[in-house]
Amino acid sequence: MHGYDDNQLLALIKGGSVKAYEILFERYYRFLCLEASLFLLDQAEAEDVVLELFVEMWDKQIFRMIDRSIKAYLYRAIRNKCINALRKRKIVHKKQRQYEQRAQREGAACGIEQRELAASIHQVLQEFPAQRLRAFTLVYIEKKRYQEAAEEMGLSVNSVKTHLKLAIQVLRNKLDKFR
Secondary structure, three states, X not given: OOOOOHHHHXXXXXXOOHHHHHHHHHHHHHHHHHHHHHHHOOXXXXXXXXXXXXXHHHHOOHHHHOOOOXXXXXXXXXXXXXXXXXXXXXXXXXXXXXXXXXXXXXXXXXXXXXXXXXXXXXXXXXXXXXXXXXXXXXXXXXXXXXXXXXXXXXXXXXXXXXXXXXXXXXXXXXXXXXX
């Protein structure tokens, strides 16, 4: 079958010959990959597009509609597939840019909100009485246990817990807008 010309192979393929289709594939695969890679500038994508063309031709029985040169058909079909791949690539890049821009805007907005929250927390903490601020700092910032904070402050554990309870209540009330 390797000695058959394209018209003979096409006739055999229309008759259902898988072997003739394999020969056609072997005959034009490298040529079509080269054409596709010149368009797409990506060898792996070019090979994928060529394989996709051959699979579609077989699955959809497209070869039955070809009534002229199979070579001309394959060349035109791969060119169209490459143009579609480039369009798809352009759409994907556009969507990626839109996503990145949206993420940056949202990140900036989130950053502003985080800075506002931090400033508000700082302001509320500055309004605390000295003992409450010290208890809050020791337990929540320095990560000391209640007992350690109590010993350092010269208070009972229950007094430290009371200071912390009041501190948390004030923070919740004054920072409610950030919830």
